[in-house]
Amino acid sequence: MEFVFLGTGCPVVSTERYGPAQVVLAGDAKVLVDCGSGVTQRLLAAGVPGRDLDALLLTHLHSDHLVDLFQLIVSSWHQGRDRPLPVYGPPGTRRYVEGLMALWDPELTQRIAHEKRPSTAALEIDVTEIAAGQVLSFGGLAVAVVEVDHKPVRHAFGFVFEAGGKRLALSGDTRYCPALIKAARGADLLVHEVFVHREMPVVEGVRSAETVANVAGYHTLSSEVGKIAAEAGVACLALTHFVPPAADRDKLLDEVRADYAGPILLGEDLMRVDLSRRRVSHAGAVMGLGAPAGRSP
Template sequence: MELYFLGTNAGIPTLQRNVTSIVLRLLEERRSYWMFDCGEGTQQQVLKSPLRLGKLEKLFITHMHGDHLFGLPGLISSRGYQGGTSPLTVYGPPGIKAYLETSLSLSQSRIPYKLEIIEHTGGLIFEDEGFKVEAGLLEHRIDSYGYRIVEKDSPGSLNTELLKAKGLKPGPLYGKLKKGFDVMTEEGETIHATDVLSKPKRGRVITILGDTRPCPGALHLSLDADLLLHEATFSQDLTDMAYQYYHSTALQAAECAKEAGARRLLLTHFSSRYSSFDELVPLLEEARSVFPETQLAEEFTAFPIYRR
């Protein structure tokens, strides 16, 4: 599991960075990936990356500002031309359904796969046996949401050496033990799952916030996150401007991570006034003064999400 960046800029694209698009790669967990926001030019960024649109399973939009969704109709259309046949689900705030249906209808786009569009106003928006996703309202000029992705705990590993010593060969009984059920050998011995199963593997928590200034919603979604992705549009000397435009500084992102008890912080959504990566270093230093485990997001770069 890792985060991969297709765009890290705020507002408009520049020669150095494209507008927002983030990918949560789940190749080992689901053989697919999820995308968060899809700014203009995202499909062009995909072509420069190792990603394949056919593997895109879910797409989450944080809010209805153009730098977060103008690339959506083109990407959805192109997915079919690039071999995408599996279903795709788009989640977003009210308005995303009308925006997509109008764009795709008027452009007479042909979508050769099942496209589901789900509007939400926060709360639990997805859950299956492996993951659940919660959305929460943030504080921005329009309704903007953050997403908390929770990987469910997985069973521990079987002590296969001990099982073989007890005469139990690999097969269906191994599966029952893995699920926590006791089994009985042909000799009548009961093998307790707790004796041959290690502790469950703790699931990871990833928080991906949309545009926001500091608010309780951001803190709630970030609690105990293994990785927090937070916007850092401005440096601390522009705190007043950040507040006026409903954005955050790098220092404010770090304060959120610290208060929430997050393990790592990634900064993104940088103002175009910081044209080069070197000009972002002061933002990184400001954040690290409060929260040392901070990194800057970089386009076409993967950031692994480690288990505790």
């Protein structure tokens, strides 16, 4: 099983960290999780064009996690996709997708009539609304749906992926969440969001003290995420959804290291983690994670 960070950012615009998105590869299965800004470019750079995806999973319906859905649909069609895109998401996903496609219907109708492409099946979206406790299956890849705490967002999920004897937990957007810790216990990799509160000062006309407190209140603080990984007993922790995107990497690593002694990855766009071979690759560099403490290689 392989995990690829496509976008490690947040709603704050960054040319280094695109919007939240990641893809999980296991055998022939290719599953995209979330489709933030720039996802189609990152998919192409990762060698997994939208044409080839088996499914899209949505953690929740915040704009930064699904803003490029229509771009994904259209670009996949232009790449020659010949089947509908299965989309799995929380309650409200069907209404969102139907509204999105209705909004763009005049443009699509014109394109279909004029461009005469061999198939329009890629423009048919197969929506399944999911609930906590469900287990989805994509070939040999099993995906357990975990409810996380992103209130006031009513429905928000994390996912636990399992294939080839490896387990990978993805937090989605959440504050400290016992249900996620339980589901992730003993995982080979926990990919978790992080809010670096010390680097989000009050800025007049941009964010007030109340803004900072409220945003921090439904995310996981950088002072908490190492404790979560330690409590879950995971073999490796990787951070993503950096708020702010340009957070000081050295200070963040030191902060998390104080609570978690295992390997820590600060995710970067297009970084790949191969769980089977315990390798991390990014920008031409390759690193072996080695055997986690107390486990055989």
